[in-house]
Amino acid sequence: MNSKARSLLWTIRRFSTLLPRSRALRIDPLGTCRPEVIHSKWNPRNHRLNVFDEGLQPSVRYLFQDIFISKSVDGCIQTKGISHSAVFKPDRLLCPRRLSFDAKHSFVSDGTSDHDLKKINFHHTSSEDVFTKKVRPTPVNYKKLAQECNSLSDVLDTFSKAPTFPGSNYFLAMWIIAKRISEDKRRFERQLMFSHPAFNQLCEQMMREAKIMHYDHLLFSLNAIVKLGIPQNTLMVQTLLRTIQERINECDERCLSILSTALVSMEPCMNVNALRAGLRILVDQQVWNIKHVFTLQTVMKCIGKDAPSALKKKLEVTPDFSDNVHGCPFKVLISILQSCRDLRYQNEDLFKSIAEYVATTFDIWKLKQVIFFLLLFETLGFRPPGLMDKLMEKVVQEPGSLNVKNIVSILHVYSSLNHVHKIHNREFLEALASALTGCLHHISSESLLNAVHSFCMMNYFPLAPINQLIKENIINELLTSGDTEKNIHKLHVLNTCLKLDESTYKSVHIPLPQLPLSASQPNEKLAEVLSRLLEGEGRFSRNVPLPHNYHIDFEIRMDTNRTQVFSFSDVDASSATNMQRVAVLCVPKSVYCLNSCHPRGLMAMKIRHLNVMGFHVILIHNWELKKLKMEDAVTFVRKKIYSDEVLPTADTTV
Structure with missing residues (x-):
């Protein structure tokens, strides 16, 4: 290499040392080929x-x-x-x-x-x-x-x-x-x-x-x-x-929420379906790490009500969210409960957390907000006793703060969930009846029917509202406008309660169209169990119709001590004064409040009316009977029939 070449290389090297090392030429992201100098401290x-x-x-x-x-x-x-x-x-x-x-x-x-x-x-x-x-x-x-x-x-x-x-x-x-x-x-x-x-x-x-x-x-x-x-x-x-x-x-928890939100609004296609499948696998792995209720809500919306039962169960039994519920705004909590209702998720821990939070901070909520919470809990079948007691006390103290919409909503929730206050129940019903009486001049016929129907389910009969409802023009309006089928059903309930319960209207009868007969198929496994237990079908009767549009799955006739079963063909035994009619009902979980043995309003009313008609009522849980072998099922039913078991009215775990 000649001296000129060596001199040129030396000059280039010396010049290169003057340039800062953080300087770099870079192509623009859009391909405009513009050189840029990147600042070394840019973060x-x-x-x-x-x-x-x-x-x-x-x-x-x-x-x-x-x-x-x-x-x-x-x-x-x-x-x-x-x-x-x-x-x-x-x-x-x-x-x-x-x-x-x-x-x-x-x-x-x-x-x-x-x-x-x-x-x-x-x-x-x-x-x-x-x-x-x-x-x-x-x-x-x-x-x-x-x-x-x-x-x-x-x-x-x-x-x-x-x-x-x-x-x-x-x-x-x-x-x-x-x-x-x-x-x-x-x-x-x-x-x-x-x-x-x-x-x-x-x-x-x-x-x-x-x-x-x-x-x-x-x-x-x-x-x-x-x-x-x-x-x-x-x-x-x-x-x-x-x-x-x-x-x-x-994906972390935050990304799960964003991805779920995006996928909810997308139509099915190959990549969307694959991504949803991947999301389900990821949620299945990370469900126990979800700490925020909003993330749980969005994930539930994306996975949907058709998710595999195992994954849905995991989402329903996630750990308690009490720490994260506190401080959540009203709209977020309501949105979460609405999602659970629409997607049929039953996360009792989550419901309890929200109910306890609202109960402990009761004074900061408006009355209509508390009622909105309770309406959603009712659709979920969840009964929050603490929160419901709080509202009952407020109604007793301030009945003048209620309008027609509040009264009808409160009555619907409390009658549907069959909630009774240990001390203030009578005062609560009287306060609602008084508030309703003050609104009779401007209440609609359907709202009046809904309110009276709820009162009757709770075995309470306010005079002024009932007198207003049974007027001929009001009845005719209910039978010819609005949801007539639902109105007729509620008027039949009113008729039944006025006849069977301790009311002053036993002589009143509202003429109504006959309700269509509902097809009823008694549980076949229970029928076989009773046949084995009672040694033949002659000792029990199935699908028994009763007055007032009631029917029972099975009827057994026993002595008053419930130690002996009589045959239906035995005329002397059936006419004996010591005979006790026993109604055996095979019931699903839906007749109870969520994860409890507390009967909901319609079932509680039916039990009350069957008792009035002289029946001893025995409830057999169909989900328990289904999982038992025949020998175990016979033992299970025998204990129910031959015991002095009192029907549960308080919350107990199923």
Whole structure:
């Protein structure tokens, strides 16, 4: 090498030492090939949802492996809503092949391709000169962008002028704007968004960034994109779904909530179904780590009421949420209970936590809020004694604070759940009757019927409301308008209670159409058990009709001490004065309050009326009988029939 060449190399080396090691040339994410100087002290963690976190995964992931798109024509994949032309299925990555991020490396490009990035070493230095004065443009803040822009097109205009990383922030900003405008305007803005020249460019950037984006940011992006109405079968949406599926092990509790929210509004397809299946597996593994009720709610919504019974059971018996329920706003708690009702989840620990929280903070809640809680608990079959006692005491103290809607709702809940206060029950019913009497001049006929029906179920008969209800014009209105079938059923209950219970209206009879006979099939296993136990079917009768539209599954005739069973063909025995009629009812769990042996209102009323008609009532739980072998079932029923067991009225665990 001649002296001139050696001199040139020495000069180049000397010049290179003057450059700061933190300076790196980098291709712009959109492929504009603009050199940038990265500031050495720029921290991506300072910008939530605007940039990526430091903890990027070093593993290699690939896009578009068996991705499901709507249809393929001649090697092309047709997309809808994003591109007006066919898009060829890529055979190479739209993002870096290999990603790494640590204190000694940065990404640069050789300038030949957007897809091939090289990794070079750099060393941090505290020296600052003219090169480090040029910092990377600050990533756009999606909240600020949503405030500054008035339409979806404004956001895309901002993007086209100076595209910044990450592209997800533009979608988030557009979704915030879309939420605050009317539906008609939103539809028009969506059309403008699809036709905007920068929209395809933004979608392409979003796909390139999907592999390196922090996982919760990726989920937020999918949710915003779906809510914006971008067609689900487009390449971008399917790319995001596949990427999320590949990285699902990065899910924590927060990500579970976001992913569940996004999937709820998506239609079934290959990638959505696969992701939902993966979510179910993940929830099955992590259900015991869920600490927040809102996460549980969103996961339940996504999994749905058709989830496998084992998984549903896990969600129903998750640990107590008392610590997390405290401080939750009213709307969140109501939304959780509504989700449990709609999806048929019976998480008793969760219900108890909410009920105890409302009871201990009773004074901070409005009356209508407490009633709303109780109405939802009633639909769930859950009876919270502490909270219900609190409300009873408030009604006794302040009956003047009740309006018609409050009165009817309270009566419905307490009669349906068959709740009785040990001390203030009579005062509670009198306070409600007095409040209802004061509203008779403006109450509707159906509301009056609902209130009186509830009173009758609780064996209480207020004079003024009943006198108002049994007027001929009121009865005619109920029989000809509204939900007539339901009205007729409630009027039959009223007739029955007036006749059988201790009321002053025994001579009153309301003429009503006959109720249709409901088909009843007594439990076949119980019939076989009774046949073996009583040595033949001549000693019991099945499906026995009774007055007042009642019927019982089985009737047995015994002596008053319930030690001997009489045959139905034995006339002398059946006419004996010491005979006791026994009604055997095979009942499901639904006749009880949730996970207890406390009978609900209709069953409690039936037991009361059967006792009035001279029956001793025995309840056989069909779910217990079903799991017993025949020999054990015979022993089980024998103990029920030949014992002096008192029917339970208090809460006990089933």
